[in-house]
Amino acid sequence: MDHFLWRILPLLALLASFLYFYYVHDSSKFSTSDCSLLPYNHYWITSKGIVTPRGVISGAVEVKEGIIVSIVKEEDWQGNSKRGQIIDYDEAVIMPGLIDVHAHLDDPGRAEWEGFPSGTKAAAAGGITMLIDMPLNSFPSTVSVETLRLKLEAAEKSIYVDVGFWGGLVPENAFNASSLDALLSAGVLGLKSFMCPSGINDFPMTNASHIKEGLSVLAKYRRPLLVHAEIQLDSANYLEDDANDPRHYSTYLKTRPPAWEEAAIRELLTLSKDTRIGGPAEGAHLHVVHLSDSGSSLQLLKEAKRSGDSVTVETCPHYLAFSAEEIQDGDTRFKCAPPIRDAANKEALWKALLEGDIDMLSSDHSPTVPELKLLNEGNFLKAWGGISSLQFVFPVTWSYGRNYGVTLEQLALWWSERPAKLIGQDSKGSIEVGKHADIFVWEPNTDFELNDDLPIYLKHPRISAYMGTKLSGKVLATFVRGNLVYKEGKHASAACGSLILAK
Numbered sequence: 001m002d003h004f005l006w007r008i009l010p011l012l013a014l015l016a017s018f019l020y021f022y023y024v025h026d027s028s029k030f031s032t033s034d035c036s037l038l039p040y041n042h043y044w045i046t047s048k049g050i051v052t053p054r055g056v057i058s059g060a061v062e063v064k065e066g067i068i069v070s071i072v073k074e075e076d077w078q079g080n081s082k083r084g085q086i087i088d089y090d091e092a093v094i095m096p097g098l099i100d101v102h103a104h105l106d107d108p109g110r111a112e113w114e115g116f117p118s119g120t121k122a123a124a125a126g127g128i129t130m131l132i133d134m135p136l137n138s139f140p141s142t143v144s145v146e147t148l149r150l151k152l153e154a155a156e157k158s159i160y161v162d163v164g165f166w167g168g169l170v171p172e173n174a175f176n177a178s179s180l181d182a183l184l185s186a187g188v189l190g191l192k193s194f195m196c197p198s199g200i201n202d203f204p205m206t207n208a209s210h211i212k213e214g215l216s217v218l219a220k221y222r223r224p225l226l227v228h229a230e231i232q233l234d235s236a237n238y239l240e241d242d243a244n245d246p247r248h249y250s251t252y253l254k255t256r257p258p259a260w261e262e263a264a265i266r267e268l269l270t271l272s273k274d275t276r277i278g279g280p281a282e283g284a285h286l287h288v289v290h291l292s293d294s295g296s297s298l299q300l301l302k303e304a305k306r307s308g309d310s311v312t313v314e315t316c317p318h319y320l321a322f323s324a325e326e327i328q329d330g331d332t333r334f335k336c337a338p339p340i341r342d343a344a345n346k347e348a349l350w351k352a353l354l355e356g357d358i359d360m361l362s363s364d365h366s367p368t369v370p371e372l373k374l375l376n377e378g379n380f381l382k383a384w385g386g387i388s389s390l391q392f393v394f395p396v397t398w399s400y401g402r403n404y405g406v407t408l409e410q411l412a413l414w415w416s417e418r419p420a421k422l423i424g425q426d427s428k429g430s431i432e433v434g435k436h437a438d439i440f441v442w443e444p445n446t447d448f449e450l451n452d453d454l455p456i457y458l459k460h461p462r463i464s465a466y467m468g469t470k471l472s473g474k475v476l477a478t479f480v481r482g483n484l485v486y487k488e489g490k491h492a493s494a495a496c497g498s499l500i501l502a503k
C-alpha cells in the first residue's frame with residue numbers, strides 16, 4: 001500500500017498545483033480583500049467597446065486605488081509592454097455604472113420589504129453602482145437630522161454600492177426652515193414631496209405653500225426638489241359596478257387619469273416660477289419623478305424647458321416596457337402610480353426620451369411583502385402600488401430600447417451622466433480620467449429568461465412584474481470605486497459601499 005502511495009505522489013502534486021492555479025491564481029475566484037473580488041487595486045480593463053463621453057472606443061481603462069487614471073485607445077495600447085494586471089473583457093461592453101436616483105429600500109423599519117443588503121446586492125448585480133434612497137416606506141421617514149441618522153446607521157456596512165439619500169418635504173417640516181436647513185446641512189442630496197397621498201400614512205402629502213417653502217430653502221443649497229406629480233381630481237368615472245371589477249386593470253387605470261399628472265405639473269411649474277424672482281436661473285431646480293403621461297404633462301414640461309426653467313424629468317422602465325392592454329386580470333405586480341397607460345402612450349414616451357424631452361431614467365423600485373401585493377385576490381384597487389425592478393432595469397431598458405435604435409451613448413446619458421448631474425456628484429457618471437471607477441461590464445447579445453434559475457438578490461422576486469419576461473443584456477461584472485463588487489453570481493464578501501452626503 002505504502003509503495004502504491006509513493007508511486008502516485010507525483011500525480012497528487014500535479015493535481016495540487018493545478019488546483020492552486022485554477023482556484024488561487026485566478027484572482028476572480030479567491031480574493032485577498034473583503035471589499036473586492038480582486039486581490040489588487042491597480043489594473044487595466046480592456047474591451048472593444050468602452051463607452052466614454054467622447055464615443056465608444058476600443059482600448060483600455062486604467063484603474064488605480066478606485067479612480068480612473070488613464071484611458072488608452074487600442075492603437076496606442078498595442079505593443080506597450082509595461083502593463084500590470086489586465087482584465088480583458090474582449091467584446092463585452094464597458095459602461096459607467098448606473099446611478100438610480102429613485103429607489104425605495106425601506107430600511108430601517110420595513111426591511112422585510114427590501115432592506116439595504118438585499119437591495120444593494122441586487123443593484124450591483126444589475127450594473128447599478130450608486131442609488132439614492134427615497135425618504136419614505138422606511139420607518140421613520142427621512143424628514144429630520146435624527147431620522148437621517150437612523151438611515152445612515154442602517155445603511156453603514158450593509159451596502160454593496162454607494163448610496164445617497166433624499167430627505168422628505170412634509171407638512172411637519174415645511175414651515176420649519178431651521179429643520180430643513182439642518183437636514184440639508186446633514187447631507188441629503190435634495191428633498192422629495194408628494195402632491196397626492198403617498199400610499200403610506202407616515203409620509204403625508206404637501207400642498208402648494210409647503211412646496212413653495214421647500215423650494216426657497218433648496219435654492220440656497222442649489223439642490224433639487226423631486227416631486228411625485230399627481231393631484232387627486234374628482235374620479236367620478238369610477239363606480240363600483242360589474243363593469244368596474246377591481247380585478248380588471250382598466251378599473252384601476254380609470255382612477256388615476258393623465259389629468260392628475262397634468263394638474264400637478266401645471267401647479268408645480270407655476271410655483272417654481274414664483275420662486276425665480278431674479279430670472280430663470282434663480283430658485284431651486286425642479287425634478288419631476290416617474291412621468292407616465294406622454295400627453296399634456298410632457299407638453300407643459302417641454303414648454304417650461306424651452307423658456308429656460310431649471311426643470312428635469314425622469315420616466316421608468318416599466319412605462320417603456322409595458323402597456324395597459326397587456327396587463328392581465330388580477331396581476332397586481334403591475335400596479336404603480338402613476339399607472340402604466342396604453343400602448344400609444346408608451347410609444348410617445350419612447351419618442352420623448354429619444355428626442356431629449358425626458359432627461360433620464362430611474363427604477364422607482366418600490367417593493368413590499370407579497371401579502372400586500374394581494375396576488376391571490378388580484379384587487380388592483382387595494383393592492384400595494386409600486387413595481388419591484390431594481391436588478392432588472394438595465395437589461396429591460398436595453399431589451400425594449402434596442403427596437404427603437406437606442407445607442408450605448410444614450411444608455412449612459414439616461415442612466416449615468418444626467419443622474420450624476422441631478423445629484424451634484426461631479427466625480428461620478430462617466431468613464432473619464434479623474435472620476436470614480438464606477439463601471440459595469442455587460443454582454444448586449446446574451447439572452448435570458450427571468451426565472452427562478454437565475455441569481456436574483458431582491459428580497460421578493462416573485463412580486464416583480466418582470467418575472468417571466470425574456471431579456472437581453474447580461475451583466476457580467478460591477479466595479480464600485482475600483483472594487484469588483486459583483487461577478488457572475490458572486491458578491492464581494494464585505495459590503496463596502498460609501499454613504500454619499502452632499503457637502
Ligand SMILES: NC(=O)NC(NC(N)=O)C(=O)[O-]
Nearest residue numbers: 104198199336337366385386
Ligand atoms: N410609497 C411609494 O413607494 N410610492 C411609490 N409608488 C408607486 N410609484 O407606485 C411612488 O414612488 O410613488
Ligand SMILES: [Zn+2]
Nearest residue numbers: 228289290337
Ligand atoms: Zn412616486
Ligand SMILES: [Zn+2]
Nearest residue numbers: 102134364366
Ligand atoms: Zn417612488
